[in-house]
Amino acid sequence: MIASDDFNDFAATGVNDYHQYFGTPTHDDHVLFELLIVGIFQVGLSWQAAASQLPVLRQQMAGLRVEVVAGYDDLDLERLLQAPNVMHNGRKLRAIIQDAQAIVKVQRQYGSFEAYLWAFVAQVPFHMLAPDNELPTQSPLGTRIAADLHRHDFTFVGPVVTQMFLLAAGIIQVD
Incomplete structure (x- = not known):
């Protein structure tokens, strides 16, 4: 499990640690926010550029x-x-701000962003198969969570961004 302090020592590019932490079950709201930001910035870019x-x-x-x-x-x-x-990119920067506002609302309603997200999988990472060792860019679970994030006023969290965020946060794991 990783915590917010773990993200204080990112390499100069931010890439090495993100790669290292990708897929680790994450229960810290700050770290989840940073992983979501990478997902937002990754649209149209590589994960390395985003991280x-x-x-x-x-x-x-x-x-x-x-x-x-x-x-x-x-x-x-x-x-x-x-x-x-x-x-x-004004749209992505606005999305970070709006999603921070949505996280604050979720924290008030559910106690934490972590509690809200992990409730979708009963606190246990959801395992799915990866055909041909490819990360699945969408799943029914990711699509369902994306819709619920939108219901809670998140933005820039379509099914693909949400799926990659859930994979990064270790909520969905690939076997």
């Missing part, structure tokens, strides 16, 4: 503390769009 943004985003976004990012406004977004080394 490489974590150190920059931590530096520019208050350590990616959910409760702080949830309070960001249009001025903060504009600052991020001007910040050096941040991928200047």
Whole structure:
């Protein structure tokens, strides 16, 4: 199991640790938020390019503390769009802020983001087969969770992003 402190020592690119942690059952809301961010940034990019943004985003976004990012406004977004080394994609940056706000709401309702997510699998990682050793980009479980995330005001969490997030968080594991 990994905890939020484990993500403080990312390599300069953020790639090595993300790769190392991918698939490890994760029960820490901060780490789950960071894994979700990689999923959001991965749309249209490689996971390496997405993970490489974590150190920059931590530096520019208050350590990616959910409760702080949830309070960001249009001025903060504009600052991020001007910040050096941040991928200047307003839709993805807005999604990070909106999803932080959604996580705060989920935490109030369920006690934690972790409790909400892991309830879908009764606290036990869901195992699925990977034909030809390929990571499945969608599953019925991922699609169901994506729909529920949308119901809780998350954005940029379609079935593929959600599936990859659940795989990264170890909620879905591939055999």
